[in-house]
Amino acid sequence: MKRFGLLPRIITAIIAGIVIGTFAPEWLIRLFATFNGLFGNFLGFVIPLIIIGFIAPGIGSIGQGAGKLLGMTTLIAYISTIIAGLVAFFTAKAVYPSILADQAAKAFENPEEALLQPFFQVEMAPIMGVMSALLLAFALGLGMAAVKGNALQKVMDEFRVIVEMIIEKIIIPLLPIHIFGIFANMTQGGQVSAIMSVFAKVFIMIIILHILYLCAQYTTAGTLRKQNPLFMIKTMLPAYFTALGTQSSASTIPVTLERAKKIGIKDRIADFSVPLLATIHLSGSTITLVSCAMAVMLLQNEVYTFASMLPFILMLGVTMIAAPGVPGGAVMAALGLLETMLGFNSTMLSLMIALYLAQDSFGTACNVTGDGALTAIVDKLNKEK
Template sequence: MKFGLLPRIILAIVLGILIGLVSPSPLIRVFATFSGLFGNFLGFIIPLLIIGFIVPGIGAIGKGAGKLLGWTAAIAYISTIGAGLLAYITAKALYPSILANQSLKEFANPEEALLKPYFDIEMEPLMGIMSALLLSFVIGIGIAAVKSDLLLNLSNDFRDIIHLVIEKVIIPLLPVHIFGIFANMTNAGQVGSILSIFIKVFAMIIILHIAYLVIQYTIAGSVQKKNPFSMLKTMSPAYFTALGTQSSAATIPVTLRQAKHIVKKEKVADFTIPLLATIHLSGSTITLVSCSMAVMFMQGHSYAFTIMFPFILMLGITMVAAPGVPGGAVMAAIGLLESMLGFGPAMTALMIALYITQDSFGTACNVTGDGAITAIMDKISREDSVEDEKVAV
């Protein structure tokens, strides 16, 4: 039986807590050394990850069915931003009460309480996060503009290499990294409050996922003049399939089959569902915003609207064509967390652990929401067809 990433992460957290309670400091410093080296490598690979995923994502989006492509991408982006804003407003309102008993002083400077590695190896990234983003936009838009198949194929090959690094190196070692972080935090006496935050944030995120799906299908139902809850029921097999696969791409066959039951033009679903699987991440955005604000709350950092809104806007772009592996969205977002929100190694590790424990639910929200956007695009496509017929006459 395959032992998935989520069980491995949970096992790593449990073992990390147990080892942190009973092990001597020298042993914990061994794991702290590994976590430090792994974190440095992660920092090195992030700019390459951004280039590897965003360039072919933007380049491929530039090739397609014109107006239908533009509308689909625009609505998907608006939906993703809306999800982020909903998460921000909810977290801003609820965190002061549901996380009120957490001691901010306990988390004010976690790196000072944690044991230091035995040694450190600098792994300087080839460029900064913003440089990688700007370069990705320039090259991706350029590929779409000049319609260069050669450059697009090269960017796809580079993406496959980075995908391989994530799948074969980062994902397998990630539980060890999480284990080391939790062992270190347990040794420093921080883990009890962190676990209580996990439970509260997890419950809030699941409720937000469901609420946002209801909003999406209420809009789609009003456009299609159908019962939104009936549409949601039709799409439910995609939701539960995504819970198991933890991948929007792997769920495409089921999402496509169910989406064709809620639209009139099946060709629209054939076009939108594969596209939305890579550009529409409303559920993941809810999770990333909620988790990042929880970590910032723990650290006593400000999460004002002027800080979070630019992060949400960039998040909608950065996660385009995020890898179809568990935790892909949070990997693509690490650069933004560090450059825009000031996350350090301990905060990043907490963020990854928080995110991956519910990654399957975020993916399920993503793919189910794809059906709502497909229903809206079906209506727009049919109206355009009517207009074209009138012009032809």
């Protein structure tokens, strides 16, 4: 199963859920609904741990390497991520009314009532609320960045490793079963056709946005450096396809680094910026998260406005620093924001995970390839100073 990648497992789970959900007896669907209830409650328990375990050491480690180059790289990465989120919002707001017309009407007004209920539930109360976890994570991260000692940083780094293991060893392996149960239950309730229609249309829109945003990034970098953007993109293509296969920004760093130097970026700048950007610059993932979140909200008859989405996008830019180097890390780090800022319930969070993971490879590839453009911009701006 380890050789059978996460994306094929997710796709297989969706297909199997739809097929089996059409004829499976009610007791079998309720059995998977019981598993989904337990898994969803466990996910709710882990969300504050994910927030603290990723954001606090992430901010702390960035702050410890303080310097003009660090500040410039971080600022450019944040601006790029926010712009990506805004592009996704305005595109979805303009496009969704036409490509997803009547999708919300096809979904149930009260989807929870259409689904079969679990045999039993086990409460797993989180240790604190999501907002409390965010505030604690920011306080710890900024504090660790300001304090010269590194004892707490080491503790938080080890805590992050523990949380990453929970994601890698428990959550990610069980996600296909969870998604299978969701789609089997939705098929039984007659809701799956609307979901799958949204999946296909949103997926295509996201890929187009990724490509256009990469073109914009390299046009900006090429203009500043007086280089041909098409040459720069062509040079970075091996990094794109490596990320497409590995689904990991961290695993692609050696290729990204080698390609960035071929563009003409100074070794010192590339050696510093590429590994840093692999951690803090997730414009592709942000495009996906915003697009998917708005699709799920539309599907559930929820209203999205610029006033409600802007704070979410701004916070998402910071939270993406917390995204671990594991498949699906970005959506895991964003679950808390989706729950508190956009009011996502367990069903909406599950749909969000399924939508995001279905194209995780492409989001990672966009992130990694964009790192080359941002490194080129940093190199040029640093050179002028």
